[in-house]
Amino acid sequence: MFKWQQAEGKRHALEGPFAPRPEETFTALCGAEVTVARSDVPQLGGHWFDPTCPECAAEWLRRAEALRAELSRAQSSQVERVWCAV
Numbered sequence: 127m128f129k130w131q132q133a134e135g136k137r138h139a140l141e142g143p144f145a146p147r148p149e150e151t152f153t154a155l156c157g158a159e160v161t162v163a164r165s166d167v168p169q170l171g172g173h174w175f176d177p178t179c180p181e182c183a184a185e186w187l188r189r190a191e192a193l194r195a196e197l198s199r200a201q202s203s204q205v206e207r208v209w210c211a212v
């Protein structure tokens with residue numbers, strides 16, 4: 127599961143079930159290790175005015191594509207198994 131999180135001047139993407147809290151460091155999809163500030167958390171009054179990290183966006187797309195390909199492969203192999211059983 128991916129999510130966006132603004133940190134250190136860019137909106138990065140990360141993988142994980144929870145959004146990082148202020149002062150927490152996370153490794154973004156682009157490989158950057160960034161620390162979240164209070165002003166990066168909308169629930170604490172922060173605003174996401176920073177630009178999207180292009181490397182994270184590309185990596186997000188690449189992983190989403192890979193996941194989709196894997197899913198459709200799994201589905202088609204299931205169809206094949208059913209077909210063979212008939």
Ligand SMILES: [Zn+2]
Nearest residue numbers: 138156179182
């Ligand atoms: Zn990034």
